Amino acid sequence: MDNRRLIIDSAKELFWHHGYSTTSPKQVMVDAGVGQGSFYHHFPAKADLGQEVVRENGRDLLASVRSAMEGLPTGRQRLAAFLGSAGDALGGCQIGGFAYDAGILAEPALRETLGTAFVELAGLLEQVVREGQDDGSVSPKLDPAKTAAALLAVVEGAFVVARATGRQSYADAATAGALALLEATS
Amino acid sequence: MDNRRLIIDSAKELFWHHGYSTTSPKQVMVDAGVGQGSFYHHFPAKADLGQEVVRENGRDLLASVRSAMEGLPTGRQRLAAFLGSAGDALGGCQIGGFAYDAGILAEPALRETLGTAFVELAGLLEQVVREGQDDGSVSPKLDPAKTAAALLAVVEGAFVVARATGRQSYADAATAGALALLEATS
DNA sequence: GTCTATAAAGGGATAGAC
DNA sequence: GTCTATCCCTTTATAGAC
Numbered sequence: 001m002d003n004r005r006l007i008i009d010s011a012k013e014l015f016w017h018h019g020y021s022t023t024s025p026k027q028v029m030v031d032a033g034v035g036q037g038s039f040y041h042h043f044p045a046k047a048d049l050g051q052e053v054v055r056e057n058g059r060d061l062l063a064s065v066r067s068a069m070e071g072l073p074t075g076r077q078r079l080a081a082f083l084g085s086a087g088d089a090l091g092g093c094q095i096g097g098f099a100y101d102a103g104i105l106a107e108p109a110l111r112e113t114l115g116t117a118f119v120e121l122a123g124l125l126e127q128v129v130r131e132g133q134d135d136g137s138v139s140p141k142l143d144p145a146k147t148a149a150a151l152l153a154v155v156e157g158a159f160v161v162a163r164a165t166g167r168q169s170y171a172d173a174a175t176a177g178a179l180a181l182l183e184a185t186s
Numbered sequence: 187m188d189n190r191r192l193i194i195d196s197a198k199e200l201f202w203h204h205g206y207s208t209t210s211p212k213q214v215m216v217d218a219g220v221g222q223g224s225f226y227h228h229f230p231a232k233a234d235l236g237q238e239v240v241r242e243n244g245r246d247l248l249a250s251v252r253s254a255m256e257g258l259p260t261g262r263q264r265l266a267a268f269l270g271s272a273g274d275a276l277g278g279c280q281i282g283g284f285a286y287d288a289g290i291l292a293e294p295a296l297r298e299t300l301g302t303a304f305v306e307l308a309g310l311l312e313q314v315v316r317e318g319q320d321d322g323s324v325s326p327k328l329d330p331a332k333t334a335a336a337l338l339a340v341v342e343g344a345f346v347v348a349r350a351t352g353r354q355s356y357a358d359a360a361t362a363g364a365l366a367l368l369e370a371t372s
Numbered sequence: 373g374t375c376t377a378t379a380a381a382g383g384g385a386t387a388g389a390c
Numbered sequence: 391g392t393c394t395a396t397c398c399c400t401t402t403a404t405a406g407a408c
Contacts, residue, residue: 003391003392018288019207019286019287019288021205021207021208022207022208022287022288022289023288024382024383024384025383025384025385026382026383026384034392035392035393035394036385036392036393036394037391037392037393037394038391038392038393039392040384040385040386041391041392042391044385045384045385046383046384046385092286093346095350096286096346096350097286098350099345099346099347099349099350100205100278100282100283100285100286100287100346100349101205101208101286102204102205102208102209103208105349111352114350115350115351115352115353117350118347118350118351118356119351122347122356139370141370142363142366142367142370143362143363143366145359145363146359146360146362146363146366147363147366147367148363149344149347149356149359149360149362149363150340150359150360150361150362150363150364150366150367151363152343152347152360153339153340153341153342153343153344153346153347153357153360153361153364154336154339154340154343154364155339155343156339156342156343156346156347157338157339157340157341157342157343157344157346158335158339158343159285160279160282160285160286160339160342160343160346161285161304161308161335161338161339161342163285163286163291164281164282164284164285164300164301164303164304165301165304165305166297166301167301170304170308170335171339173331173332173335173336174332174335174336174338174339175336175339176329176332176335176336177328177329177331177332177333177334177335177336177337178336178339178340178367180328180329180332180333180336181328181333181336181364181367181368181371182367184325184327184328184370184371185367185370185371188373189373189374210400210401210402211401211402211403212400212401212402220374221373221374221375221376222374222375222376222403223373223374223375223376224373224374224375226402226403226404227373227374228373230403231402231403232401232402232403373408374407374408375406375407375408376405376406376407376408377404377405377406377407378403378404378405378406379402379403379404379405380401380402380403380404381400381401381402381403382399382400382401382402383398383399383400383401384397384398384399384400385396385397385398385399386395386396386397386398387394387395387396387397388393388394388395388396389392389393389394389395390391390392390393390394
C-alpha cells in the first residue's frame with residue numbers, strides 16, 4: 001500500500017498544477033519514485049488513478065475550506081475566509097482545472113466525481129449563507145443558493161483570471177470586489 | 187475562403203471546446219478539410235496556430251460582449267448583459283479554458299496573448315462600472331476595478347462550475363446571485 | 373500551396389520473470 | 391508487488407515531389 005499512496009500523492013500535485021491530460025503516467029512514476037510495474041499494478045489504467053485524484057482533491061478542498069472557516073463567529077466572516085482561499089491563485093484550483101480537461105470530461109466516472117465535489121462545496125457555502133442570515137451578518141434579502149453559487153464562481157473565476165494574466169492581483173481584486181458587494185448589502 | 191482561414195476557423199472551435207493541448211494538428215486538418223502539407227505550410231508549428239486562435243478568440247469574445255451591451259441605457263443593464271454571456275456555459279469560455287492548459291502556459295507568447303485578452307475585458311468592464319456610477323445605476327461606493335474583477339470572475343467561474351457539474355443551472359444561479367448583489371447595493 | 377512518405381519521440385499500456 | 395522488456399498508437403513534425 002505504500003507505493004500506492006506515493007503514486008496518488010504525486011499525481012494529486014501533478015494533475016492539480018499541470019493538468020490530467022497533460023501529465024503522463026511516466027511523469028507520475030518518476031515523481032513518486034516508483035517503477036512502471038508498480039504503477040500499473042496499482043492502477044491498471046490512468047483513469048483509475050484520475051478517479052482517486054479527483055475524489056481526494058475534492059475532499060481536500062472541502063476540508064481546507066471548512067478548516068479556514070472554523071472558529072469564525074459570523075457567517076459573513078466565514079464567507080470572507082472562503083474568498084480568501086483564492087489567496088494563492090497562480091497554482092490553480094485543486095479541482096477547477098479539471099472542468100476544462102478533455103481527458104476528465106470524456107470519462108463519465110471522472111466527470112461524475114468532479115461534479116459531486118462542486119455540488120458539495122456549493123452546498124456548504126449555501127449553508128453558511130443561511131447561517132449568516134440567521135446571525136444577522138448577511139442580508140436576509142439574498143437567495144442563499146444563488147449567493148453561494150456566485151461566491152463559488154468568484155473564487156473559481158479568480159483562479160482562471162489570475163493564471164491567465166499571471167497576476168495574483170486580479171484574484172485579489174475579484175475576491176475583494178465580491179466581499180465589498182456582500183458587505184454593502186447587509 | 188483560403189485554407190489558412192479554414193484552418194484557423196476549425197482550430198478556434200476545436201481549441202475552444204476541446205482544449206489546445208488535447209487537440210492534435212491532425213484533428214484540425216480533418217475538420218478543416220485540408221491536407222498536412224497545407225497545414226504545415228501555413229503554420230510551421232502548432233503554437234503558431236495557437237497564437238492566432240488565442241488572439242482571435244479573445245477579440246471575438248470582447249466583440250460579443252460589446253455587442254451584447256450595445257444600446258442598453260444604463261451601466262447596470264450593460265453589466266447584467268455581460269453576466270448573461272454565461273447563458274451557454276457548458277461549451278466553456280472561448281478563452282477561459284486556456285488558463286488551465288499546460289500547452290498554452292508553457293509558451294510565453296501564447297500566455298502573453300491570453301493575458302492581454304483578459305486585461306482588455308477587465309478594462310472594458312471597469313469602464314462600464316464607472317459609467318453605471320455616473321448614470322446612477324451602480325453604487326458610487328463600489329471600487330470600479332475590484333467590482334469589474336469580481337464580475338469577470340463570476341462569469342469565468344460560472345463556466346467552470348457549469349462544465350464540472352454538467353449543469354447550466356449552476357451558471358445561471360451564479361450570475362443571478364451576482365446581479366442580485368449588485369442591485370442590492372445601488 | 374499542396375501532396376505523400378517518412379520518422380523521432382512520447383503516451384499508454386501489456387507480458388512474463390523475479 | 392515490483393522489475394525490465396516490448397509493443398502499438400498518436401503526436402508533431404520534416405523532406406522532397408508536383
